[in-house]
Amino acid sequence: AGGTKEFLQWMTRRRLAYSVGFTLPAHTPDLLEHIDEAQAWTPAYDTDTDGIREGAWVAELTGLLDLSGWPAGMRVIVRKERPHPGAQLRITDHEGMRITAFATNTPRGQLPVLELRHRRRARCEDRIRNAKDLGLMKFPLQGFAQNQIWCQIIQLASELVAWMQTIALTGHDARKWEPKRLRARLFEIPATLVRRARHKVLHLAEHAPEARTVLTGMNRLRTAVAQT
Numbered sequence: 001a002g003g004t005k006e007f008l009q010w011m012t013r014r015r016l017a018y019s020v021g022f023t024l025p026a027h028t029p030d031l032l033e034h035i036d037e038a039q040a041w042t043p044a045y046d047t048d049t050d051g052i053r054e055g056a057w058v059a060e061l062t063g064l065l066d067l068s069g070w071p072a073g074m075r076v077i078v079r080k081e082r083p084h085p086g087a088q089l090r091i092t093d094h095e096g097m098r099i100t101a102f103a104t105n106t107p108r109g110q111l112p113v114l115e116l117r118h119r120r121r122a123r124c125e126d127r128i129r130n131a132k133d134l135g136l137m138k139f140p141l142q143g144f145a146q147n148q149i150w151c152q153i154i155q156l157a158s159e160l161v162a163w164m165q166t167i168a169l170t171g172h173d174a175r176k177w178e179p180k181r182l183r184a185r186l187f188e189i190p191a192t193l194v195r196r197a198r199h200k201v202l203h204l205a206e207h208a209p210e211a212r213t214v215l216t217g218m219n220r221l222r223t224a225v226a227q228t
Contacts, residue, residue: 003103004070012071012105019118022076022103031064032078032099044079045116056081058115063100073105079115124176131158133179 002020024033034174035041035077045058061078080097083089092098102118135154139147161179161223169175173185194202 004010005071008074008103012073012077017105019104019106019114019121020104022101024078024099024101026100026123029093029095032080034064035061037052041080042111045112047116047120050116054083060111070103071105072159073107074103075105075107076103077111077118091157092192100144126208127162130161130179131155134158135159 002018003022008018008020040059042058042059043052045051046053048097056075056079058079061076065076067074067076067178078099078101080099082096083093083098087098089096089098101113104118105115107115131154134157136151139150141147141150165175165177176183177185181190191207194201194203
């Protein structure tokens with residue numbers, strides 16, 4: 001929604017930097033034919049490892065577009081990537097590649113770095129979606145101050161889940177799970193808590209290996225919190 005002329009002009013007048021999604025025109029495949037495959041396309045970076053991402057490239061499309069009416073200094077950077085199996089291509093896709101673009105007024109920096117910075121912004125959208133799954137979708141209370149407390153509780157829950165996945169779930173697929181899957185496969189695993197010789201023992205089902213991984217990681221997380 002931010003990739004409009006009025007909004008970017010407003011940002012430019014206030015001397016603000018921006019990086020927003022850009023809608024490509026219908027004749028994008030024709031424009032891409034003018035990009036030198038050997039020199040203009042640069043391998044893109046991977047979001048998680050910062051290394052080169054296989055099957056993805058970036059290039060600058062600014063000089064090939066009619067940007068009249070857009071703010072001065074705006075650059076359009078395009079990304080092409082092999083879609084995952086079964087994905088449906090769009091009219092702007094080219095030669096079996098998924099084509100996306102974004103606009104920025106950052107004058108310097110390597111194209112893969114600028115594209116990686118823009119793509120990592122999607123993590124914020126993921127956190128918003130996860131917060132909705134944790135209770136932010138609806139405000140259950142009547143008073144404004146009461147719902148403020150409700151939002152703070154959701155914020156604490158979101159941070160606990162994020163830290164748990166960062167510290168306690170290293171090397172496990174659950175590190176990338178969203179709250180719905182965490183709730184179904186970890187948080188709601190049946191168990192039995194018994195007290196024996198002044199110790200508490202938690203018995204888990206044999207078919208719950210993820211829960212055992214979480215318990216091991218939670219002990220590591222508790223140790224890290226105690227040391228801080």
